[in-house]
Amino acid sequence: MRLTSIARLVSIIISAAPLCEGAVLLVPDDHLLIQGAIDSAAEGDTILIAPGTYEEETIDYRGKALLLTSEDPTDPEVVAATLVWRYSGRLFQFVSEEGPGSVLAGLTLRARRGGATGVYCRRASPTIRLCVLEELAGNDEAVAIHGESSSILLDRCVVRNCHASSGAGIIMLSGEKATIKGCVIDSNYSYLSDIVxxxxxxxxxxxxxxxRSTRYATGLGIYSKVFKIVRCRIEENDDGGIAGVSGDGQEGYIEDTAIQNNTTTLGAWGAGLYLYGSNKVVLNRCEIRGNVAQSYADGFADGGGASIYSYKPNASVVFNDCIIADNHALGGFRARGGGVSVTHRLARFNRCIFTGNSASGWGPATGGAISSSEGATVEMIGCVVSDNRSEGQWAGGAGVVTRSRTLLSNSILTGNYAAGWNTAAGAAISVTDVGDVDIDNCSIEGNWLSNPDTDTDSGGIFCNGGELRIANTILWNNEGQELLAPLGDLTVAYSNIEGGWPGIGNIDTDPFFVCRGELDLLLPPASPCVDAGDPLSIDALFDRHPRWPAWFPNASRSDMGAYGGPCNGTWVGLDCVHYP
Known part of the structure; x- marks a missing residue:
């Protein structure tokens, strides 16, 4: 039988043009069993399956490039009515080096008891398109799709309500390449293993x-050498959203993706995103929101939104234009990095927003927005850090806490709150131990403390060790002292510090902050901070530049505050090329 008009429509929908010259075999009209149709089919044929329930032993493609499809894979009612199921075992398998021309489309796959796998692949590269895999359960193999040494394309499939009590989870793919496009993987159960x-x-x-993965299941575990995640939603998973773990050489990109409302309690690291050992990862225009890392009473929580951890040399992660909001690290013994925790790694944040994050617990709680420690290097350029909280026995750095190398440039820290039962210090920034910190062209305003002691607490910056260098920066209207440094080596120059501070070019005068559009803490023409920065530092964009939001004529010398200096173009989307 030659290709019918229905099959022609299917071939267009499935984009299986090479199959258009083959024959069409009908199930059950021509063959009662799907396997019988495959055995009779030739390369390039189409097997068209009518609605019904088909219970067979494992269906094997036998190495053939053919299209096996329901009558209309784009109609959910037809897909639901075309059901392949069995009590246990594999429903379909590709084990004879099938390629992308071996297409399974528009079917529902389901099993009734444990030990089932929807699709099993070994050394094959099939295409699985517009299928629904549901209510599958098993132990050793991944219950929905298990691929070994394979390159599989999953296109617009739904995987839901599957149950893996141990082993490989719901989807496990290994081999040369995996592609997942337009899929929904929802409400699956996997005990102590990744969903994908x-x-x-x-x-x-x-x-x-x-x-919506459950039972201590991470939504997505990435162990690939190279990965790219674009326009995805990773949300409401029970033991973390994304975990990227590798040895040497991993490179990854995550773009325009929402990582939100994930939780973790077992080893509470990075409820939204956990990167361990990954070499180079870049996130562009992502939103990390509402994730919670919560430890047991005697445990610790690290990185409510993201935890970045690596001993690998040259390992780095870059966040560009990301929003990190409303994440929480809830620790027993310790909580740090409500938004992001960085350990032993380079992390760079360009034009990012940190807001509404918190670190809290009965022990030390530090870094409501971001915490860096133990050999990390953190660079923040053109960032807004606002309304973050640290609450604990010792609370510090509701905005930023660091005991490592940190560079802050052209950033705003405002409205951050530190509440310590014993001590609260450095609501905006806290530098401890061996921290080595440069703060250049920042505006630090309106940060506050619980029960501030004006002699011993700082709502602005607290330095209790290490080295701290401040230049071209404004500290104004913070509770307690603007700047407190009982220990450490501190240098301040060309900065406006309320209450005054010794150093070349420093002033103590109201900056007259104004707001225009979405930009806060701008300087009006009458501000004493205009053209008052280091005379050797030049604004990349002068205030008279046509792209500048607060236009007025002045000189090229750096202004104090977040909108001055060689990196001020970051506020209108320009990359900073002058900063180290």
Whole structure:
């Protein structure tokens, strides 16, 4: 039988143009069993399956490039009515080096008891498109899709309500490449394993949602050498959203992706995003929001939104234009990095917003927005850090806490709050131990403390060790002291410090902050901070530049505060090329 008009429509929908010259075999009209149709089919044929319930032993493609599809894979009612199921075992398998031309489309796959796998692949590269895999359960193999040494394309599939009591989780793919496009992976149960676990050389996930995993299950575990995640939603997973773990050589990109409302309690690290050992990862225009890392009573929580950890040399992560908001690290013994925690690694934040994050617990609670420690290097350029909290026995750095190398440039820290039962210090920034910190062209205003002691507490910056260098910066209207440094080596120059501070070019005068559009803490023409920064530092964009939001003519010398200096173009989307 030649290709019918229905099959022609299917071939267009499935984009299986090479199959258009093959024959069409009908199930059950021509063959009662799907396996019988496959055995009779030739390369390039289409097997068209009518609505019904099909219970067979494992269906094997036998190495053939053919399209096996329901009558209309784009109609959810047709897909639901075309059901392949069995009590246990594999429903479909590709084990004879099938390629992308081996297409499974528009079917619902389901099993009734444990030990089931929807699709099993070994050394094959099939295409699975517009299928629903549901209510599958098993132990050893991944219950929905298990790929070994394979390159699989999952296109617009739904995987839901599957149950893995141990082992490989719901989807496990290994081999050369994995591609997941337009899929929904929702409401699956996997005990102590990833819902989606990828071990391929390369991975691409596009327009996909991975959500509502349960029973200590991470939504997405990435163990690939190269990965790219674009326009995805990773949300409401029970033991973390994304975990990227590798040895040497991993490179990854996450773009336009929402990582939100994930939780973790077992080893409470990075409820939204956990990167361990990954070499180079870049996040562009992502939103990390509402994630919670909560430890047990005697444990600790590190990185409510993200935890970045690596001993690997040259390991780095870069956040560009990201929003990190309303994340929480809730610790027993210790809580740090409500938004992000960085350990032993370079992390750079360009034009990012940190707001509404918190670190809290009965022990030390530090870094409501961001915490860096133990050999990390953190660079923040053009960031807004606002309304973050640290609450604990000892609370510090509701905005930023650091005991490592930190560079802050052209950033705003405002409205951050530190509440300590014993001590609260440095609501905006806290530098401790061996911290080595440069703060250049920042505006630090309106940060506050619980029960501030004006002699011993600082709502602005607290330095209790290490080295701290401040230049071209404004500290104004913070509770307690603006700047407190009982220990450490402190240098301040060309800065406006309320109450005054010794150093070349420093002043103590109201900056007259104004707000225009979405930019806060701008300087009006009458501000004493205009053209008052280091005379050797030049504004990249002068205030008379046509792209500048608060236009007025003045000189090129750096202004004090967040909108001056060689990196001030970051506020209108220009990359900073002058900063180290």
């Amino acid at each position: 676990s990828i071990h391929t050389d390369s991975l691409e996930i596009i327009d996909t949602r991975i959500s």
